[in-house]
Amino acid sequence: MAEEKVEKAEEKPQESAEEDSAEVKIENKDKERKTTNLEKNVLIKTDNDALINYYEKKAEEANLTENRSELKKRYEKMKYESGEAIGVIAAQSIAEPATQTTLQSYHRVSGGKLLTTKGLPRIIEIFDARAEPKTPMMKIYLEDDHNTKEKALEIASIVKESKLKQIISEDSLDMVNLKVEIKLDENQIKNLQINIDDAVKTMKKNVKNVNITAEDNVIIIESKKTNISINELQMLRIKVREMPIKGTKGVEQCIIEKEGELWVIYTLGSNLKKVLKIEGVDSKKTTTNNIKEIASVLGIEAGRSAIINEVTDTLREQGVDTDTRHLLLVADVMAWHGVIDSIGRYGVSGKKKSILARANFEETIKHLTNAAIGGETEEFKGIIENVMVGNLAPVGTGLVKLKLKG
Amino acid sequence: MVPKHEILSEDAVKSLLEMLRITRKELPKILESDVIVKELNAKENDVIQITRNSSLVGKSIYYRVVLKEQ
Structure with a gap:
C-alpha cells in the first residue's frame, strides 16, 4: 500500500520535469556558457534538488x-526522456x-453571502x-496598520459602488421648466456615508451635457440642450438613476471577514487597478479572479501565475x-504570445505556425484559403502536420535522426 | 505575484540564442504595452530575463522578447 502511494506521488513529476529542465537549461546555458557539455548536464541535474525536496x-x-x-x-x-x-x-x-x-457551478464563500463559480x-x-x-470576485487584504474592523469598514465603503437610485426617495419630472427633480432619502445617505457634494461631482463626470445642482436634499438636473422633448427628459431620468455616485466602478457587494489575524474584504465584482490605489490596501496580496485583468494591470507574468493559482485552487x-x-x-503556453490566450480556436490553436495544424483543428477552409x-509555407516540423501527410512524426523515437554508414 | 524582470545585455542575448540554437523571434513574447516593460523602459526586440521563484520548482529563469503590438 505504502509502495503504491509512493509510486503514485512520483508518477506525476516526470512530464514537467522535461519542461522545467528546459527552463533550467536556459538558465545554466546563459550563466555557464563556457562550460563543457558534461558540466552542463551535471548542472541541470543539481537544479532538480528543489523538486526532490518537494517530493x-x-x-x-x-x-x-x-x-x-x-x-x-x-x-x-521517472523523468521523461526527450x-x-x-x-x-x-x-x-x-x-x-x-x-x-x-x-454544480456555484459555491458559497464567506458564510454563504457570496456565490462564485x-x-x-x-x-x-x-x-x-x-x-x-x-462571477468576478476580489479578495482585498489590508496593510498591517489598517488591520482593524473600523479601518476595514472604512475601506469597504470606499470600494463598494453606490448608485444614485439607492438614495432616491422620490423623483419627478418638472414638465414646465423641463427639469428632473430628485428628492433624496436622508437615512440612506447616512447609512452609506455619502457626501452629496462629492456625489454631484462624480455624477458630473459621468453624464454629459447637463447641469446638476444640489439644494438641501434635492438634486435638480437640467439638460443643456434647449429644445428637449419630454421623451428625452424621461430617458435622462432613467439614465441618471443608474449613475454611480461613490465607490469603485464594478464592485457591487462587500463582505468583511476575519481570517485568523487578518481582516479580509471579499467583493463581488472586480476593479483591481482602482482598488490597489486605495490607501491601506495591501497591494502585494490583494487579488481578483479575473485573470485578464491581472495580466493587464500587473503584466503577463502575473497573469501566468494567476492561471496556475486559480486552476490549482479550483x-x-x-x-x-x-x-x-x-x-x-499549460500556463506557459497560454502566456506565450504576451497576452493570455484561450485554449481554442482563437487562442493557442489559432496561433500555431503550421497551416495544416491550424486547419486540422477548426475552420479548416478559412485557414487553408x-x-x-498569403503564400504561406508549411515547414512540416510539428506532429499534427506530419501525421496528416503520413510522414514520420517528430515525437518519441521519431525525433531521432540516424543514418547508417556504409 | 510579479517576478523579477531585467533587460538582458546584447552580449548575453547573443550567447543565449547561440546556446539554444534559435533565433530571437522563437522566444516567448512580451508586449511593449505590458506594464512591466514600460516600467523597465524596454524597447522592441529587447530580451527580458524573468527570474521566477516558486516553492515547487525553486528558482527558474525564463526569457521573453519584447514585441511591438500590431
Whole structure:
C-alpha cells in the first residue's frame, strides 16, 4: 500500500520535469556558457534538488519514510526522456480528473453571502480566457496598520459602488421648466456615508451635457440642450438613476471577514487597478479572479501565475490532486504570445505556425484559403502536420535522426 | 505575484540564442504595452530575463522578447 502511494506521488513529476529542465537549461546555458557539455548536464541535474525536496516533503506528509537517495533514484528513473509528448499528457492529466469534479457551478464563500463559480465550469472559464468571469470576485487584504474592523469598514465603503437610485426617495419630472427633480432619502445617505457634494461631482463626470445642482436634499438636473422633448427628459431620468455616485466602478457587494489575524474584504465584482490605489490596501496580496485583468494591470507574468493559482485552487477544492507541473506547462503556453490566450480556436490553436495544424483543428477552409492567399509555407516540423501527410512524426523515437554508414 | 524582470545585455542575448540554437523571434513574447516593460523602459526586440521563484520548482529563469503590438 505504502509502495503504491509512493509510486503514485512520483508518477506525476516526470512530464514537467522535461519542461522545467528546459527552463533550467536556459538558465545554466546563459550563466555557464563556457562550460563543457558534461558540466552542463551535471548542472541541470543539481537544479532538480528543489523538486526532490518537494517530493520529500510530500512523502513525509503521507507518513512515508523513504530516504532521500531512494527518492532521488526514483525521480531520475521517472523523468521523461526527450521526445515525450508532454503536452498530450498534461491535457489528459487535467481533463480526466476534471470530469470527476462536480457539475454544480456555484459555491458559497464567506458564510454563504457570496456565490462564485467553481468546479468544472470555472476550469472551462479559465482555459477559455474570458474577458470577464461569470462571477468576478476580489479578495482585498489590508496593510498591517489598517488591520482593524473600523479601518476595514472604512475601506469597504470606499470600494463598494453606490448608485444614485439607492438614495432616491422620490423623483419627478418638472414638465414646465423641463427639469428632473430628485428628492433624496436622508437615512440612506447616512447609512452609506455619502457626501452629496462629492456625489454631484462624480455624477458630473459621468453624464454629459447637463447641469446638476444640489439644494438641501434635492438634486435638480437640467439638460443643456434647449429644445428637449419630454421623451428625452424621461430617458435622462432613467439614465441618471443608474449613475454611480461613490465607490469603485464594478464592485457591487462587500463582505468583511476575519481570517485568523487578518481582516479580509471579499467583493463581488472586480476593479483591481482602482482598488490597489486605495490607501491601506495591501497591494502585494490583494487579488481578483479575473485573470485578464491581472495580466493587464500587473503584466503577463502575473497573469501566468494567476492561471496556475486559480486552476490549482479550483482543482484542490474539488479534491483533485493533479500535479502542478501540468498546469505550469499549460500556463506557459497560454502566456506565450504576451497576452493570455484561450485554449481554442482563437487562442493557442489559432496561433500555431503550421497551416495544416491550424486547419486540422477548426475552420479548416478559412485557414487553408488564407494561407493560399498569403503564400504561406508549411515547414512540416510539428506532429499534427506530419501525421496528416503520413510522414514520420517528430515525437518519441521519431525525433531521432540516424543514418547508417556504409 | 510579479517576478523579477531585467533587460538582458546584447552580449548575453547573443550567447543565449547561440546556446539554444534559435533565433530571437522563437522566444516567448512580451508586449511593449505590458506594464512591466514600460516600467523597465524596454524597447522592441529587447530580451527580458524573468527570474521566477516558486516553492515547487525553486528558482527558474525564463526569457521573453519584447514585441511591438500590431
